[in-house]
Amino acid sequence: xxxxxxxxxxxANKGIQVVDDGRTIWVTIPRLRxxxxxxxxxxxxxxxxxxxxxxxxxxxxxxxxxxxGGQLVPSRHLPECLTPQWLLERGYVYVxxxxxxxxxxxxxxxVALKRWLEGLRE
Numbered sequence: 001x002x003x004x005x006x007x008x009x010x011x012a013n014k015g016i017q018v019v020d021d022g023r024t025i026w027v028t029i030p031r032l033r034x035x036x037x038x039x040x041x042x043x044x045x046x047x048x049x050x051x052x053x054x055x056x057x058x059x060x061x062x063x064x065x066x067x068x069g070g071q072l073v074p075s076r077h078l079p080e081c082l083t084p085q086w087l088l089e090r091g092y093v094y095v096x097x098x099x100x101x102x103x104x105x106x107x108x109x110x111v112a113l114k115r116w117l118e119g120l121r122e
Contacts, residue, residue: 002025002049002051002105002106004018004020004025004051007025007027007106011027015030016028016029016030017030020051022051023050023051023052024048024049024050024051025049025050025051026046026047026048026049027046027047027049027106028044028045028046028047029044029045029046029047030044031043031044032044032045032060032114034064034117035117035118035120036067037066037067037120037121038064038065038066038067038117039064039065039066039067039072040063040064043060043061043064044060044061044092045058045059045060045113046058046059046060046087046092047059047106047109047110049106049109053103055099056099056104056106056109057094057095058094058095058097058109058113059083059087059092059093059094059095060078060092060093060095061091061092061093062078062080062083062088062091062092062093063091064078064093066120066121068121075120077095077096077097077120078093078094078095078096079093079094079096080093080094082094082096095113095116095117097112097113097116099112
């Protein structure tokens, strides 16, 4: 189980917000630099980290596009249909990335997410 107080302590000086609602820890990173195939080059990132088991999930700005053949297109790996409505209304979209280990540490999840984004092509 992840300790939200320890996570808050680690991330507070980086401008990262950590909210514990009792069942889930929500981590908001206001500016995550993205690989060159994305537009814009930064996104806000929301991580849903279940406290009592379950796979963490990530959400990025729903306006995010990927460069393909000289055009900017929505990524099929950022499906609005799998995003809860309340998050869509707040401007987020689900990142369809599979994590095999539901007990993954926060830092390891963040590293895996950055690698996944770096390799993403349409």
